[in-house]
Amino acid sequence: MRIVVPAGGTGGARFVRGLLAALAEAGEPADVTVVGNTGDDITLWGLRVCPDLDTVTYTLAGAIDEAKGWGRPDETFTVRDELAGYGVLPTWFGLGDRDLATHLTRTSLLASGATLSEATATIAARWGLPGLGVTLLPMSDSPVETHVLVQHPDDPAGAPPRLVHFQEYWVGLRAAPRALDVVAVGAEQARPAPGVLEAVAAADVVLLPPSNPVVSIGTVLAVPGVRAALEASAAPVVGVAPLVGGAVVRGMADRLLPALGVEVDAGAVALHYGASLLDGWLVDTSDVHAVAPVEQAGIACRAVPLLMTDVPATARIAAEALRLAEAVRA
Amino acid sequence: MRIVVPAGGTGGARFVRGLLAALAEAGEPADVTVVGNTGDDITLWGLRVCPDLDTVTYTLAGAIDEAKGWGRPDETFTVRDELAGYGVLPTWFGLGDRDLATHLTRTSLLASGATLSEATATIAARWGLPGLGVTLLPMSDSPVETHVLVQHPDDPAGAPPRLVHFQEYWVGLRAAPRALDVVAVGAEQARPAPGVLEAVAAADVVLLPPSNPVVSIGTVLAVPGVRAALEASAAPVVGVAPLVGGAVVRGMADRLLPALGVEVDAGAVALHYGASLLDGWLVDTSDVHAVAPVEQAGIACRAVPLLMTDVPATARIAAEALRLAEAVRA
Numbered sequence: 192m193r194i195v196v197p198a199g200g201t202g203g204a205r206f207v208r209g210l211l212a213a214l215a216e217a218g219e220p221a222d223v224t225v226v227g228n229t230g231d232d233i234t235l236w237g238l239r240v241c242p243d244l245d246t247v248t249y250t251l252a253g254a255i256d257e258a259k260g261w262g263r264p265d266e267t268f269t270v271r272d273e274l275a276g277y278g279v280l281p282t283w284f285g286l287g288d289r290d291l292a293t294h295l296t297r298t299s300l301l302a303s304g305a306t307l308s309e310a311t312a313t314i315a316a317r318w319g320l321p322g323l324g325v326t327l328l329p330m331s332d333s334p335v336e337t338h339v340l341v342q343h344p345d346d347p348a349g350a351p352p353r354l355v356h357f358q359e360y361w362v363g364l365r366a367a368p369r370a371l372d373v374v375a376v377g378a379e380q381a382r383p384a385p386g387v388l389e390a391v392a393a394a395d396v397v398l399l400p401p402s403n404p405v406v407s408i409g410t411v412l413a414v415p416g417v418r419a420a421l422e423a424s425a426a427p428v429v430g431v432a433p434l435v436g437g438a439v440v441r442g443m444a445d446r447l448l449p450a451l452g453v454e455v456d457a458g459a460v461a462l463h464y465g466a467s468l469l470d471g472w473l474v475d476t477s478d479v480h481a482v483a484p485v486e487q488a489g490i491a492c493r494a495v496p497l498l499m500t501d502v503p504a505t506a507r508i509a510a511e512a513l514r515l516a517e518a519v520r521a
Numbered sequence: 522m523r524i525v526v527p528a529g530g531t532g533g534a535r536f537v538r539g540l541l542a543a544l545a546e547a548g549e550p551a552d553v554t555v556v557g558n559t560g561d562d563i564t565l566w567g568l569r570v571c572p573d574l575d576t577v578t579y580t581l582a583g584a585i586d587e588a589k590g591w592g593r594p595d596e597t598f599t600v601r602d603e604l605a606g607y608g609v610l611p612t613w614f615g616l617g618d619r620d621l622a623t624h625l626t627r628t629s630l631l632a633s634g635a636t637l638s639e640a641t642a643t644i645a646a647r648w649g650l651p652g653l654g655v656t657l658l659p660m661s662d663s664p665v666e667t668h669v670l671v672q673h674p675d676d677p678a679g680a681p682p683r684l685v686h687f688q689e690y691w692v693g694l695r696a697a698p699r700a701l702d703v704v705a706v707g708a709e710q711a712r713p714a715p716g717v718l719e720a721v722a723a724a725d726v727v728l729l730p731p732s733n734p735v736v737s738i739g740t741v742l743a744v745p746g747v748r749a750a751l752e753a754s755a756a757p758v759v760g761v762a763p764l765v766g767g768a769v770v771r772g773m774a775d776r777l778l779p780a781l782g783v784e785v786d787a788g789a790v791a792l793h794y795g796a797s798l799l800d801g802w803l804v805d806t807s808d809v810h811a812v813a814p815v816e817q818a819g820i821a822c823r824a825v826p827l828l829m830t831d832v833p834a835t836a837r838i839a840a841e842a843l844r845l846a847e848a849v850r851a
Contacts, residue, residue: 199822236625236629237567237568237625237628237629237632238567250764267597267599267618269597269599269618269619270600270619270621270622272624273618273619273622273623274622274626276622276647277622277623277626277643277644277647278625278647279626279629279630279643280625280629286595288599288603288618289599289600289603291600291603291621292603292604292606292607293603293607294599295566295567295600295604295610296604296607296610297610297611298567299566299567299610300609302567307741313607313609314607317606317607317608496646
């Protein structure tokens with residue numbers, strides 16, 4: 192069973208880890224293509240940083256800081272602390288020393304002419320992803336950078352809102368200013384990375400993990416051709432609501448959905464994706480109110496426990512998603 | 522008293538530290554311009570590394586690993602160890618985590634259009650060099666990279682000798698292959714960095730520390746205009762022999778002098794520099810045999826203890842050099 196999973200960072204990575212556990216439990220060989228969001232990518236300290244790709248890689252390799260959900264465990268921040276002494280490079284996005292090796296390697300590969308796909312494959316191979324049955328593809332080899340329109344707190348009163356890089360909004364400003372709009376800069380000119388459309392066309396199932404629907408899945412869908420390929424695919428597309436009980440479990444999707452005029456509600460996110468994309472949708476048992484309106488829109492909907500508290504719980508969610516995919520296929 | 526010191530890494534840095542101590546002891550304000558060798562510079566991990574400039578900076582700031590003579594104390598190598606896992610970037614030149622912040626800062630400054638002089642000034646300021654009365658200038662803003670001609674041990678028998686970067690020879694090959702020639706690649710096209718010729722012209726004294734005469738001082742002298750300016754300067758030029766008892770105290774000058782046809786001897790080094798450059802020369806008391814031939818060549822020569830065992834001993838050597846400078850001036 193060929194499974195394609197467009198994914199963001201922590202939520203997407205944990206969902207894929209659960210999916211692999213569910214497949215193993217079912218005695219099903221894993222053949223999972225993860226199409227990773229690269230809209231959060233940023234060039235920092237002269238290095239190309241791809242937070243979501245790395246979170247997927249580290250998580251699947253068991254090399255993630257579980258508490259934080261990103262970065263390496265037992266991480267040190269010697270380089271960042273020393274950089275602060277110079278005051279030349281920004282330290283609000285604190286890259287760890289272990290993690291830094293990944294960015295140095297990727298940046299050197301890119302500088303020597305490799306595409307982001309090739310660099311990602313090299314990094315994924317070092318962490319054993321192929322052996323897990325996982326192919327990690329960036330959504331695109333062209334740079335796409337998500338920007339958020341905000342009234343910047345550093346600007347004088349009366350200054351017009353301006354676009355800031357997603358990481359500056361998310362990490363630097365801690366998502367405090369109201370997001371007025373979200374723009375995937377470069378998306379219109381981007382093309383899907385090699386293998387993305389092919390994987391979608393050959394997929395038996397497409398699963399949308401509970402990643403941020405605006406800046407993770409939304410950015411993958413913003414790459415021209417990706418959404419159309421998913422809509423055209425014969426494979427059922429089943430999504431997992433990123434909201435539980437009308438609130439985010441982690442991340443800050445609730446700060447971004449309003450910028451797109453979408454209600455912070457599990458059902459509203461399904462309707463935002465739309466019936467042209469989704470065949471099935473899982474909401475949490477606390478969001479059972481959402482089942483009827485989602486089904487009314489032509490999307491099969493089930494209410495099941497959606498808290499990814501640990502790998503077994505996440506595996507049960509992934510198994511439910513696969514079960515719903517089989518149901519809508521039939 | 523305006524003092525100019527062309528300098529390499531550890532030996533040059535320790536000499537300047539002793540010079541500052543000698544000036545302080547004499548109640549003389551420090552006004553020292555160090556013209557740092559940049560021929561050892563290398564681009565590694567995508568970062569511009571200037572080993573000699575950094576060794577001078579760290580040493581004068583008291584932020585040097587005293588035992589090694591280079592790098593930061595209490596250094597960790599987390600990034601290097603993680604890079605080894607990828608196998609993409611070479612790890613034979615192990616940059617430490619603390620040290621890495623310097624190279625990231627310099628590389629970013631250069632990438633944003635700063636000259637090496639400007640980047641060096643920023644780094645030197647962070648470490649308080651201006652407050653010590655020291656101006657650190659790179660010998661040139663143009664890249665000059667010392668290469669060594671060797672029969673490479675990885676090459677098949679009968680293969681012709683080839684040029685390897687000085688760092689590969691020094692660190693990677695541990696100076697084991699015989700050096701057949703030493704070439705300062707890029708030197709012919711290089712120009713002295715802003716301030717170098719001005720400092721030499723305005724100098725009251727020029728001191729050549731016991732740095733490597735081939736790849737440290739030799740490379741500074743290879744920048745067109747530098748040697749001529751030193752020769753034309755009214756200031757006495759006094760050097761300190763880098764050999765004691767016919768052997769190197771540290772470093773591997775003994776591996777490189779033969780490539781230039783120079784005997785591994787304190788007197789031979791003075792004659793290699795030549796009377797057109799040198800007005801005075803200090804040899805160790807164990808090399809008193811060298812005094813007569815050096816004086817015969819027209820260079821005032823004194824035999825004094827030259828082991829830089831600690832700062833006070835080094836200060837005494839620097840004071841002897843200043844004393845000899847006054848003697849030849851009179």
